[in-house]
Amino acid sequence: xxxxxxxxRTLKGFRDYLPEVMIVRERLMxxxxxxxxxxxxxxxxxxxxxxxxxxxxxxxxxxxxxxFRFVDHGARDVALRFDLxxxxxxxxxxxxxxxxxxxxxxxxxxxxxxxxTQRGRYREFVQCDFDTIGTDSNVSDIETLMVxxxxxxxxxxxxxxxxxxxxxxxxxxxxxxGVADKSVGLLRALDKVLKxxxxxxxxxxxxxxxxxxxxxxxxxDFASLKGTNIEILDAAQKLVGTNERGLEGAARLRQxxxxxxxxxxxxxxxxxxxxxxxxxxxxxxxxxxTFLGDLPGIGSVCSGGxxxxxxxxxxxxxxxxxxxxxxxxxxLAAMEELKLVSKxxxxxxxxxxxxxxxxxxxxxxxxxxxxxxxIGAEVYALPKPMKKQLQYADAKxxxxxxxxxxxxxxxxxxxxxxxxxxxxxxxxxxxxxxTLQQKL
Amino acid sequence: xxxxxxxxRTLKGFRDYLPEVMIVRERLMxxxxxxxxxxxxxxxxxxxxxxxxxxxxxxxxxxxxxxFRFVDHGARDVALRFDLxxxxxxxxxxxxxxxxxxxxxxxxxxxxxxxxTQRGRYREFVQCDFDTIGTDSNVSDIETLMVxxxxxxxxxxxxxxxxxxxxxxxxxxxxxxGVADKSVGLLRALDKVLKxxxxxxxxxxxxxxxxxxxxxxxxxDFASLKGTNIEILDAAQKLVGTNERGLEGAARLRQxxxxxxxxxxxxxxxxxxxxxxxxxxxxxxxxxxTFLGDLPGIGSVCSGGxxxxxxxxxxxxxxxxxxxxxxxxxxLAAMEELKLVSKxxxxxxxxxxxxxxxxxxxxxxxxxxxxxxxIGAEVYALPKPMKKQLQYADAKxxxxxxxxxxxxxxxxxxxxxxxxxxxxxxxxxxxxxxTLQQKL
Numbered sequence: 001x002x003x004x005x006x007x008x009r010t011l012k013g014f015r016d017y018l019p020e021v022m023i024v025r026e027r028l029m030x031x032x033x034x035x036x037x038x039x040x041x042x043x044x045x046x047x048x049x050x051x052x053x054x055x056x057x058x059x060x061x062x063x064x065x066x067x068f069r070f071v072d073h074g075a076r077d078v079a080l081r082f083d084l085x086x087x088x089x090x091x092x093x094x095x096x097x098x099x100x101x102x103x104x105x106x107x108x109x110x111x112x113x114x115x116x117t118q119r120g121r122y123r124e125f126v127q128c129d130f131d132t133i134g135t136d137s138n139v140s141d142i143e144t145l146m147v148x149x150x151x152x153x154x155x156x157x158x159x160x161x162x163x164x165x166x167x168x169x170x171x172x173x174x175x176x177x178g179v180a181d182k183s184v185g186l187l188r189a190l191d192k193v194l195k196x197x198x199x200x201x202x203x204x205x206x207x208x209x210x211x212x213x214x215x216x217x218x219x220x221d222f223a224s225l226k227g228t229n230i231e232i233l234d235a236a237q238k239l240v241g242t243n244e245r246g247l248e249g250a251a252r253l254r255q256x257x258x259x260x261x262x263x264x265x266x267x268x269x270x271x272x273x274x275x276x277x278x279x280x281x282x283x284x285x286x287x288x289x290t291f292l293g294d295l296p297g298i299g300s301v302c303s304g305g306x307x308x309x310x311x312x313x314x315x316x317x318x319x320x321x322x323x324x325x326x327x328x329x330x331x332l333a334a335m336e337e338l339k340l341v342s343k344x345x346x347x348x349x350x351x352x353x354x355x356x357x358x359x360x361x362x363x364x365x366x367x368x369x370x371x372x373x374x375i376g377a378e379v380y381a382l383p384k385p386m387k388k389q390l391q392y393a394d395a396k397x398x399x400x401x402x403x404x405x406x407x408x409x410x411x412x413x414x415x416x417x418x419x420x421x422x423x424x425x426x427x428x429x430x431x432x433x434x435t436l437q438q439k440l
Numbered sequence: 441x442x443x444x445x446x447x448x449r450t451l452k453g454f455r456d457y458l459p460e461v462m463i464v465r466e467r468l469m470x471x472x473x474x475x476x477x478x479x480x481x482x483x484x485x486x487x488x489x490x491x492x493x494x495x496x497x498x499x500x501x502x503x504x505x506x507x508f509r510f511v512d513h514g515a516r517d518v519a520l521r522f523d524l525x526x527x528x529x530x531x532x533x534x535x536x537x538x539x540x541x542x543x544x545x546x547x548x549x550x551x552x553x554x555x556x557t558q559r560g561r562y563r564e565f566v567q568c569d570f571d572t573i574g575t576d577s578n579v580s581d582i583e584t585l586m587v588x589x590x591x592x593x594x595x596x597x598x599x600x601x602x603x604x605x606x607x608x609x610x611x612x613x614x615x616x617x618g619v620a621d622k623s624v625g626l627l628r629a630l631d632k633v634l635k636x637x638x639x640x641x642x643x644x645x646x647x648x649x650x651x652x653x654x655x656x657x658x659x660x661d662f663a664s665l666k667g668t669n670i671e672i673l674d675a676a677q678k679l680v681g682t683n684e685r686g687l688e689g690a691a692r693l694r695q696x697x698x699x700x701x702x703x704x705x706x707x708x709x710x711x712x713x714x715x716x717x718x719x720x721x722x723x724x725x726x727x728x729x730t731f732l733g734d735l736p737g738i739g740s741v742c743s744g745g746x747x748x749x750x751x752x753x754x755x756x757x758x759x760x761x762x763x764x765x766x767x768x769x770x771x772l773a774a775m776e777e778l779k780l781v782s783k784x785x786x787x788x789x790x791x792x793x794x795x796x797x798x799x800x801x802x803x804x805x806x807x808x809x810x811x812x813x814x815i816g817a818e819v820y821a822l823p824k825p826m827k828k829q830l831q832y833a834d835a836k837x838x839x840x841x842x843x844x845x846x847x848x849x850x851x852x853x854x855x856x857x858x859x860x861x862x863x864x865x866x867x868x869x870x871x872x873x874x875t876l877q878q879k880l
Contacts, residue, residue, distance in 0.1 A: 008534035008754040011489055011518060016531055018538060019482035019545070026473070026483050033466070037787035038811045040818025042459035043466050047450055047564055048488065048520075048550065049508070054446065068489070070510030073554045078451060080488075091456055094448040098458060100835065102821045105459070110488060114513045124487055137821040139800050146808065259801035263808045314448040347477035360579050361699035368586065368703045371478045378480025381542045381577040395540065 013115065013123030019345035020397075025126075025332060028155060029108055032128045032326055035151045036106040039143060041130050044105045046087040048112075052077040058086045058313070066113040080112040084129045084325075085310075092133060093314030101134020101319070122329065131323025133310050138252045140322050141286040141306055142259045148290055148302050148324055149265055155331070156340065159293025163273040166253050167284050167305075170222070170274065172246015173239050177211075177218045185209035186219055187277040193223070223275040229257055232272045252286065284308045288324055294338055301331045344397030348376030349440055351398040353390075355405050357383035362409065366402065366429075373433045375440065377402075393419055400436065453555065453563030459785035460837075465566075465772060468595060469548055472568045472766055475591045476546040479583060481570050484545045486527040488552075492517040498526045498753070506553040520552040524569045524765075525750075532573060533754030541574020541759070562769065571763025573750050578692045580762050581726040581746055582699045588730055588742050588764055589705055595771070596780065599733025603713040606693050607724050607745075610662070610714065612686015613679050617658045625649035626659055627717040633663070663715040669697055672712045692726065724748045728764055734778055741771045784837030788816030789880060791838040793830075795845050797823035802849065806842065806869075813873045815880065817842075833859055840876065 010016060017025060033043070052069050059082055069079040081087050084107045092103070108128045115121045130147060132140040145162060152160045174180045189204045196204075198220055205216035222239050225232045233253055240246030253272065260270055276287055285306030292301060304324025311319050335341050350370060352363045363379045370377040378398070380389045386403070393401050403415040403424075414432055417424040418439070427435050450456060457465060473483070492509050499522055509519040521527050524547045532543070548568045555561045570587060572580040585602060592600045614620045629644045636644075638660055645656035662679050665672045673693055680686030693712065700710055716727055725746030732741060744764025751759050775781050790810060792803045803819045810817040818838075820829045826843070833841050843855040843864075854872055857864040858879070867875050 005755065006493055006753050008494070008530045008751075009491065010487055010534070011491060011512075011516065012514065014487035014489060016487070016535065017483075017485035018535060019484060022483040022485055025485070030470075038816040039807070040786055040788035040791070040816065042785055042787060043457075043462040044459060045457035045462055045465070047454035047456070048552070049451055049454060049564070051449065051451060054448070068510075068512065070508075072451075072508065074452065076451065090448045090450075094450070095456065095458060100832070104818070112488070124489070132821065135821045139794065139804065139819060139821045142800075142804055143807075143819065143821075146804065150808075150811070255800070259804050262801045263805040311448075313446050315445065345482055346480055347482060348480035351480070354579065360582075360695070361702045364579065364582055364586065364699050365703040367479070367583075368590075371590070376478040376480065378544070379579060379583065381572065381575040381579045381583075392540070 011123075013117040013121075015122060015124075020343055021332070021341070023344065023347060024335065024341050025328070028326075028328055028331065029126070029128065031154045032108060032151060032328075033106070035147060035154050036130045038150070039104070039147055041104040041106040041132075041147075044088075044091065044107055045109065046081070046084075046091050046107070048080055048110070049078050050081055050087060050090065052079045054090050055079045055081060055086055058089075059083065063113070066115055068112050068114060082113050083111050084109060084127045088129070088131065089311035089319075090314055092319055093311040093317075096315065096317060102132055102137075102140070103134050104130070104132045106130040125329045128326035128328050129323060130325075131310075131321050133319045133321035133323075136285075136306075136320045138255055141252065142256045144286070144304060144322050144324055145256060145260065145270070145288060146263065146265070148288060148304075149260075149269060151302065151326060152290065157292060161269060161271050161291050161293065161296075162302075163271050163276055163289045163291065163300075164253070164256065165272070165274055165276040165287045166249040167287065168245045168249030169236055169240065169253065170249070172241075172243035172249060173222045173236070174219070175243050175245070176239065176241050177215050179211050179215050179219070182209050182211060184281055186211070186216075187281070190219065190223055190275065191277040193220070193275060198224075223277075225274055229267070229270065229272040232274065233257070236274060249285075256286070279303065279305060282307060286322065292334055292338075295334050298330060298334045298337075300327070301334065302326045342397070346378065346396040346398055348378045349399040350375060350377040350436065351389070351393040351396075351401050352377055352379045353386060353401055353403045354380040354383045355386065355403055359404070359409070362404070366404075366414070370433070370436070373437070375433070375436055390417075390419075400439070402432075451563075453557040453561075455562060455564075460783055461772070461776075461781065463784065463787060464775065464781050465768070468766075468768055468771065469566070469568065471594045472548060472591060472768075473546070475587060475594050476570045478590070479544070479587055481544040481546040481572075481587075484528075484531065484547055485549065486521070486524075486531050486547070488520055488550070489518050490521055490527060490530065492519045494530050495519050495521060495526055498529075499523065503553070506555055508552050508554060522553050523551050524549060524567050528569070528571065529751035529759075530754055532759055533751040533757075536755065536757060542572055542577075542580070543574050544570070544572045546570040565769045568766035568768050569763060570765075571750075571761050573759045573761035573763075576725075576746075576760045578695055581692065582696050584726070584744060584762050584764055585696060585700065585710070585728060586703065586705070588728060588744075589700075589709060591742065591766060592730065597732060601709060601711050601731050601733065601736075602742075603711050603716055603729045603731065603740075604693065604696070605712070605714055605716040605727045606689040607727065608685045608689030609676055609680065609693065610689070612681075612683035612689060613662045613676070614659070615683050615685070616679065616681050617655050619651050619655050619659070622649050622651060624721055626651070626656075627721070630659065630663055630715065631717040633660070633715060638664075663717075665714055669707070669710065669712040672714065673697070676714060689725075696726070719743065719745060722747060726762065732774055732778075735774050738770060738774045738777075740767070741774065742766045782837070786818065786836040786838055788818050789839040790815060790817040790876065791829070791833040791836075791841050792817055792819045793826060793841055793843045794820040794823045795826065795843055799844070799849070802844070806844075806854070810873070810876070813877070815873070815876055830857075830859075840879070842872075 283305030287305040289300035290302035306322040401417040723745030727745040729740035730742040746762040841857040
C-alpha cells in the first residue's frame with residue numbers, strides 16, 4: 001500500500017526552536033524567573049484563548065486586525081491573546097479578592113499576532129512581563145528599574161543603559177508652555193527628532209499640531225537637555241516652574257536616582273532621557289527603555305512604565321501599576337548577533353561511550369552516579385564504533401567523554417577524555433566525581 | 441461618560457493559575473527540565489498553531505472532533521496542537537538532517553483539546569514529553585524507565601510504582617495461542633478485568649472477539665501472572681515457548697530489570713505487570729505506567745512506551761523511538777489531594793517592612809544586599825501601619841520580616857522576625873546574611 005507523505009512544514013511567521021537556540025531561550029526564561037522571584041514577584045498563568053470581547057479593541061485597530069479570532073465548538077467568539085497585559089487586566093479584575101493589593105506578578109508565556117512577516121517579525125513570540133499593581137508608591141517604580149538592571153546583569157550584559165523619563169515632568173513642561181492639550185501630536189512629532197532633525201520637527205509641530213514656533217522650541221529644548229542625570233533633572237525642574245504635576249515628577253525621579261546610587265547601581269547604566277516619547281500616550285508616570293551598549297540599534301530590549309489604571313474596562317476598582325516586559329526574542333536575536341550563543345545542543349556535559357555492548361548496565365549505572373552528584377550525563381544508546389560516538393559528542397558539544405572496556409573495568413577506572421583539549425587521562429572511579437567537578 | 445464594564449471571565453474548560461498553584465506548577469516543570477537534561481535530553485519548541493493537515497486524523501476520530509481548528513488571515517486551514525507527539529513527528533521529519541540520530545528531546549508546552557468538560561478535564565493543559573528517536577536500542581528503553589524513576593523522586597515522591605509491560609512478549613503469547621490477529625479486541629476486553637472480573641472478560645472475548653474459551657483463558661492466565669518480577673518473567677517466558685518475538689521481548693525486559701538492579705533502583709518501585717493493555721495498539725515494545733503509592737486511584741501520572749516509527753506520515757526515514765509524558769496537571773491534582781501543596785503565594789522568603797517613609801532607599805538597598813546573597817526579598821511598597829504589612833506577610837506566606845527604624849539604623853542592625861515562630865531578634869547588619877542563610 002503506497003501512501004502520499006504529508007509535507008512537514010510550519011506556518012508562515014511561525015518557527016521551530018532547535019536545541020542550540022532553545023537551550024539559550026530556556027536559560028533566558030529561567031534567568032527572568034529567578035530575578036523576578038528574588039524581588040517577590042509571583043508567577044501566574046492565564047489561558048491562551050479568551051473571549052474575543054476581552055481582547056478586541058484593547059490594543060487599537062492594528063491589534064484587532066492581527067487577532068487570531070474564531071468561533072469555537074460551543075459557538076463562542078474567541079481569540080488567542082496578543083499580549084499579556086490585557087489578560088492580566090481581566091485576571092486582576094476577576095480575582096481581586098483572592099490576590100489582594102499590592103500584587104506583584106510575573107507572566108512568561110507566548111502571545112500571537114498575525115503581523116506582517118515581511119518586517120522580520122514572528123506571529124508567535126514569548127513575552128516576559130512583570131508588574132506591581134494596586135499602589136502608586138514610587139518604591140515600586142524604583143524597584144522596577146532595579147529588576148531591569150539585575151535582569152540584564154544576570155543575563156550576562158555588562159554594558160547597557162536604562163533610559164528613564166517621567167510623564168508628569170513632561171506634562172508639567174507642556175502645561176507651562178500652554179500646550180498640554182496638544183501633547184499627543186507634539187510627542188508624535190518629537191519621536192522623529194533623531195530621524196528628521198530639530199528644524200523639521202519644529203516645522204511639523206507648528207504646521208500640523210498648531211503651536212507657535214516658540215512653544216515648539218520650548219518642547220525641543222526640554223527634550224534635548226544634556227548633562228549628568230542630576231544636571232538634566234535640575235534644568236528640567238527649572239522649566240517646570242511651579243507646576244505641581246511637574247514638580248511631583250521631578251521629585252519622583254530624584255528619589256529614584258538617589259535610591260539607585262545608595263543601592264550601588266553603576267550610574268552610567270541609568271540615563272535620564274527626556275526625549276523618550278514612545279508609549280507616552282499609555283504611560284502616566286515613569287517610563288523605561290533598555291539599550292545594549294554593544295548593539296543599541298536593535299532597539300529597547302526591556303521597556304515599561306507606570307500606568308494609572310490597569311483594568312478600568314473590567315472593574316471599577318482603580319488599579320494603578322508599574323511594570324516592564326523583557327523582549328525575549330529580540331534579546332535572543334541580539335545575542336546571536338553578538339556571538340553570545342554557543343553551538344551547544346546538549347544540556348549534559350558528559351557522554352558515556354557505549355564501548356562494550358555487554359556492559360550497557362555498567363554505563364547506565366555510571367550515568368546515575370554522575371547525575372546523583374549533579375553532573376549531567378548521556379549514555380550513548382548503541383555500541384557503534386568509537387569514532388562515530390566521538391563525532392556525535394563533538395557535534396552536540398559535549399565537553400567530556402567517559403570510556404571504559406574490560407581493561408578499565410578490571411582496574412576499576414575510566415578513561416576521561418577532554419573533548420576540547422583532545423586530552424585523556426585514566427581516573428579511578430572513586431576519584432571521578434571530584435575530577436569532573438573540578439574541571440566543570 | 442459612563443461606560444459598561446466587560447465581565448471578566450474565562451472560557452469554559454480553561455482556567456487561570458493563581459500564584460500558590462503556579463509556584464508548584466513551575467517547580468514541577470523545573471524539576472522535569474532538570475531531570476530530562478541530566479540524561480542529555482535537549483529542549484525544543486514548536487508552534488502552538490500548525491497546518492490542520494499536519495494534525496487532523498492523527499489522534500483518531502475523537503481527537504479530530506476536539507481540534508480547535510479555524511481559517512487564519514491568509515485563508516490557511518490551521519489548528520492548535522492537541523498533543524506534543526504529532527508536532528514532534530512533523531519537527532523530526534522537517535529537521536532530520538540538522539538534528540541527526542539518535543536524537544533525545546524534551547518538550548514542555550501547553551496543548552488544547554475541546555474536551556467534554558463534565559469529566560473534570562481542562563481544554564488547555566501542559567504536557568511534559570521526553571523521547572529518544574532514531575534507535576531501537578534497549579538502552580533507551582531502560583533509560584526511559586530511569587528518567588521516570590528519577591523524576592518521581594525529584595518531585596518528592598517516595599512511594600510509587602512504575603508498571604512495565606512489553607508488547608513483544610504479549611504478542612508472542614498471542615501468537616502461541618493462535619489469536620495474534622485478534623489482539624486489538626482481546627486487549628480492549630482485557631483492559632476491563634479489574635472492573636468486571638475474569639469471567640465476564642472471558643465471556644466478552646468469546647462472544648465479541650470470537651476466540652475459544654481456552655484461548656481467552658490463556659490470555660487471562662498470562663495477564664494475571666503474579667510473583668516477583670523475575671518469577672513473572674520466567675513464567676511468561678515459558679508461555680512464549682519458542683516464539684522469537686516473545687523471546688526477544690522477554691530478553692529485553694530481563695536486561696531492563698538487571699540494569700535497574702545494578703543501578704540501585706529500589707526493586708519495589710518497578711513492577712512487571714502483564715495486564716497493562718492501554719496504549720498497546722500504539723506501542724510496539726516496552727510500555728510504562730506510573731502509579732502513586734498514596735493515591736493509585738488517580739491513574740498513571742507518567743506513561744509511555746516504545747513505538748516503531750514516529751513520523752511515517754511525514755518522511756520515509758523510519759524513526760523508531762521510546763519516550764514518556766508526565767501528566768503535569770493530573771500530578772498537581774494528586775499533590776493537592778495529598779496536601780503536598782503549601783499555601784505560599786510568594787517566591788521570596790523575606791519581607792522588608794516599609795517602616796519609615798523617609799527610609800525607602802535604605803530598604804531598597806537592603807533588598808539588593810539580600811538578593812546578592814541569593815536570598816529573595818520583597819520591599820513592601822507603602823509605609824502602611826506595621827500591622828497591615830505583617831498581615832500581608834502572613835497572607836502571602838513570607839517566612840521572615842525585617843524591620844528597621846531610626847533606633848536600628850543608629851545601631852547598624854535590623855529586627856529579624858520569624859513569622860511562623862512569632863519570635864524576633866536584633867541582628868547586626870554584618871551578621872544578617874549568615875543568620876538568614878542558617879535559618880532558611
